[in-house]
Amino acid sequence: MPYWSLYLKDAGYNPMQIGQLSALLIGTRIIAPNLWGWLADRSGKSLPIIRIASFLAAVFFAGFLFARNYLEFALITLSFSFFWNAALPQFEAATLLHLHGEPQRYSRVRLWGSVGFIIAVLGVGSWLDSHPINLLPSIVVCLLTGICLVTLIVPDARPQHHEHDSVGIFKIIKQPTVIAFLTVGMLLQIAHAPYYVFYSVYLKSYHYSATLTGSLWALGVIAEILLFIFMKQIMAFCSLRAILLSSILLAMSRWLIISWCADQLSLLIIAQLLHAASFGATHIATIHLVHRYFGQQHQGKGQALYSSLSMGLGGMLGSFYSGYFWEQIGGQIIYSIGAAICVFAFFIAFLWIGREKKRLNSALS
Numbered sequence: 001m002p003y004w005s006l007y008l009k010d011a012g013y014n015p016m017q018i019g020q021l022s023a024l025l026i027g028t029r030i031i032a033p034n035l036w037g038w039l040a041d042r043s044g045k046s047l048p049i050i051r052i053a054s055f056l057a058a059v060f061f062a063g064f065l066f067a068r069n070y071l072e073f074a075l076i077t078l079s080f081s082f083f084w085n086a087a088l089p090q091f092e093a094a095t096l097l098h099l100h101g102e103p104q105r106y107s108r109v110r111l112w113g114s115v116g117f118i119i120a121v122l123g124v125g126s127w128l129d130s131h132p133i134n135l136l137p138s139i140v141v142c143l144l145t146g147i148c149l150v151t152l153i154v155p156d157a158r159p160q161h162h163e164h165d166s167v168g169i170f171k172i173i174k175q176p177t178v179i180a181f182l183t184v185g186m187l188l189q190i191a192h193a194p195y196y197v198f199y200s201v202y203l204k205s206y207h208y209s210a211t212l213t214g215s216l217w218a219l220g221v222i223a224e225i226l227l228f229i230f231m232k233q234i235m236a237f238c239s240l241r242a243i244l245l246s247s248i249l250l251a252m253s254r255w256l257i258i259s260w261c262a263d264q265l266s267l268l269i270i271a272q273l274l275h276a277a278s279f280g281a282t283h284i285a286t287i288h289l290v291h292r293y294f295g296q297q298h299q300g301k302g303q304a305l306y307s308s309l310s311m312g313l314g315g316m317l318g319s320f321y322s323g324y325f326w327e328q329i330g331g332q333i334i335y336s337i338g339a340a341i342c343v344f345a346f347f348i349a350f351l352w353i354g355r356e357k358k359r360l361n362s363a364l365s
Contacts, residue, residue, distance in 0.1 A: 001196075003124065007136045008073075017070060019323060021077055026319065028081040029312030036086035037093075037304025046090045046097075046300055047156045053087040054151050058144035064137040085312075089303040096291050096299065097157035103291060104235045107284050111228030114221050114280075122218065169298045173305070178293050180352035185286055185310035186317075187345040188248070191255065191338035192278065193318025194331075199258075202331040206262050216268060220275030227276040231284055240292075241354025244285040248349060251278035252342035259335035286310070289353070 008018045036053065040046040060083065063076040099105050124139060172178055203213045227234075234243065254274040261267040286306065294302025322334050 003128065003133065003136055007133050010133050011073075013070065013073075021073060023316060023319070024074060024077045025081045026312060026316045028078060029085040030308045030316070031312075032082045032085045033089045033304035033307045033312070034301070035304075037089060037301040040090050040093070040300035041298055046094050047151070047154065050087050050090050050094065050154075051148070051151045053083040053090070054144070054148040057084040057087065058141060058148050061137070061144055062141050065141070085307070089307040090300055092287060092307075093299040093303045094154075094157050096287070097296065098155075100157075100296075103288060104232045106287060107228040107231030107235075110284070110287075111225050114225045114228065118218055118221050118225075121214070125214065167295070169294075169301055172294055172298065172302075175293075177352050177355075180348050181286075181289055181293065182306065182309050184244075184248075184345045184349045184353065185306055186314035187341050187348070188251065188278075188282055189310045189314030190318040190321075191251065191341040191345070193315050194322035194326075194334050194338060195255075195258075196315075197319050197322055198326060198331060198334070202258070202262065202335075203268075205331070212265075216272050219269065220272040220279075223273045223276040224280040227280040228284070231281075235284075235288075239354060240285050240288055241349075243281055244289075244349055244353060245346065247277040247281040247285065248342050248346045250274050251282065252339045252346070254278050255335045255339040255342065259332045259339065262331075 005018050005022070008021060013021070036049060040049050043049075057080055060076060060079040063079070064073070067073050067076055095109055096103055096106060099109075120143070124136075127139075128136070173182075199217075200213050203216070208216075251274070254271045254277070257267050257271040257274075261271075287303075290302045290306050291299065326334060
C-alpha cells in the first residue's frame with residue numbers, strides 16, 4: 001500500500017484516477033466480507049474459503065502484469081479486492097477458534113502482521129531505490145502466492161455448537177450494545193483514514209525528509225508490536241471496556257498532537273508511539289468484542305460485518321472527506337476533526353459498550 005499510488009502514478013494515472021482506484025480497493029470491503037462470512041458460517045468451512053479466496057486474489061492480482069488501460073486496472077482492482085478482503089476477516093475468526101481456550105493469546109499471533117509490514121516496507125522500499133517501480137506487481141504476486149501456499153498447511157478449526165437454541169445473527173445485530181460497538185468502530189476508522197492517506201504528504205509540508213518520514217511510520221508499527229507482545233498481561237488486569245475507552249482517548253490526543261504540533265519532532269515521536277493505542281489496542285479490543293458478541297456460530301459473519309463497517313465504510317468515508325477538504329481547510333483542521341470524532345466515539349463507547357453485566361444485574365434486582 002505505501003508504494004501502490006507511486007506505481008499507479010508511474011503507470012500514467014492522475015491523482016483523481018488514483019483516488020478512484022483506491023476507493024475501489026476499499027469499497028469492496030463493504031460487501032465482500034459479509035458475503036464470504038455468511039458463506040463460511042453457513043457451510044462451516046472457513047479454511048477452504050480462506051484458501052480459495054487467497055488463491056483467486058493472487059490470480060487476479062497477476063492481471064496487473066498485463067493491464068494496459070484504466071478500465072483493465074479498475075476491473076482487476078475490483079476482482080482482486082473482492083477476494084482479498086474476504087480472506088482476512090475469516091482468518092481472524094479462524095485464529096480465535098484455534099485459541100478458544102486462551103483468546104488473550106491473539107495479540108501474540110497478530111504482532112507478526114506488524115513485523116511483516118515493517119519488513120515489507122523497508123525491504124521493498126530499499127529494493128525499489130535501485131529497481132524500476134513497474135516491478136512492484138511482480139513482488140506482490142510473489143507475496144500473495146506465499147500466503148496461498150501457507151494456508152495449505154494451516155490446520156482447520158471448527159466451532160463447537162453446544163446449544164440447540166442458538167441466537168440468530170439479526171437478533172444479535174439489533175442489540176443496542178452491538179449497534180454502538182459497530183458505530184464506534186466505524187467512527188474510529190473515519191478518524192484514522194487521513195493518517196493513512198495524507199500523513200506523508202502532511203509531513204512533507206513541514207519539510208521532513210523522506211527518510212525521517214519513513215522512520216516515523218516504522219516507529220508507529222514498532223510501538224504496535226511492543227503492545228501486542230505485552231497485551232496478554234494487560235488483558236489480565238484490564239477489561240476490554242477499559243482498554244477500548246483509554247485507547248480512544250489516546251487516539252484523540254494523537255490526532256491533536258499531529259494537528260497542532262507537527263513542527264516539533266519530539267512531540268511527533270510521541271504521537272507515533274500512540275499508534276500502539278489508536279490502532280493496536282483498539283484493534284485487539286474490537287476483535288475480542290466481536291468474539292464475545294457474536295459467539296462461535298456467527299464468528300465469521302461477525303468479523304466480516306465489523307470489517308466491512310469499520311475498515312470498509314469508515315475507511316472509505318474518512319478517505320473521501322479528507323481528500324475532498326484537504327486543500328480547502330488544511331491538514332490541521334482535518335486531524336482536529338479526527339480528534340473530535342474520537343470524542344464522539346468515546347461517549348458512545350462509555351454509555352453502551354462493556355456494561356452488559358451491570359445492566360443485567362440491575363434488571364435482575
